[in-house]
Amino acid sequence: MPDNALQQRVIENLLAQIDELKAENDKLRQGDVVHKGYGKLILFGEHFVVYKVPALVAAVAAYTDCTAELTSTPGVEMIDNRPAVPGYKVKKKAEQDEATELVLKHLGLDTSKQGVRLTLGGDLCAVSGIGASASSCIAIGRAVGAAMGLGLTEEQVNAAGYEGEKGYHGTPSGIDNTSACYGGILKFQRTAGDPIFEMQNLPETVGLVYASTGITASTTTVVGDVRAKKEADPKWWDDLMKRYVAVVTEGEQVLQSGDWKRLGELINENHTLCQELTVSCPELDELVDTARAAGAWGAKMSGTGRGGLMLAITPGEELTNKVAAALEAKAPQVWRTTLQ
């Protein structure tokens, strides 16, 4: 073979190998990316945060993930493989469908013309209070954005998640989707425009236990009831709000200083405010009392309330296990984690 023909063959072979490697790499990249949204626990400020005062929220390590495939049949096919407490998925199905449509619409996917198959999974147990709706909206936003090749920024993913949250309740503060999107511990504040949020750094980790009442609550109903009470008695509301702002202001300082004893006391005060707001319930109060009796440094309901979750501050592994064991005797599900 003449020299230049040989060179030509070598070059062609090399180019073919490069193409194969590129295709392999693309496949690996798509397969490797996990499109996820974290679960969250509100440390301070559920309900108050709707009215534009700061709140503190901690994402948990568990997340919902989503894969999205564009299909030739118009419409949405949803395969929901998330772990969940009994009844949750059935009760939330209509809201989940609406939230999904809102995310897709926001991203410009017209399901009357284009089909999409969404598969939800991950290790976050879908339960009221953990931000299961927001974590799924964020995961769907990320997965669909990638399938459509939109190259979304984190801010755009968060905006898509916020749109989805409107399917679960008309006036979300945005705290759940922001926590699901960015993770970590955030100070969050809703404003008339974009929300303000700031990552919080703790000097050391601290144990935390959270437990479910097993009751699935409706955020729309509870947020609506709080609004009605606020409008009916503005003086009562202003007084509660003043006390809450004092609690969250100090709460931010003690998180930063690592004063877990005071953190526990403030967490207890926030629970009292939730009781006065009428968003706690006997089942939550019982779990809160159980955690405190077992030695937790503080305990409160977390999230919408009237069911859902409570959390307890439990510095040290021994105390974490002791409080978790006490809660396990009463609650259908209990989780151990750390704030970090």
Ligand code: MEV
């Ligand atoms: C729900 O996780 C938190 C609420 O404050 C509602 C919201 O902030 O949108 C009850």
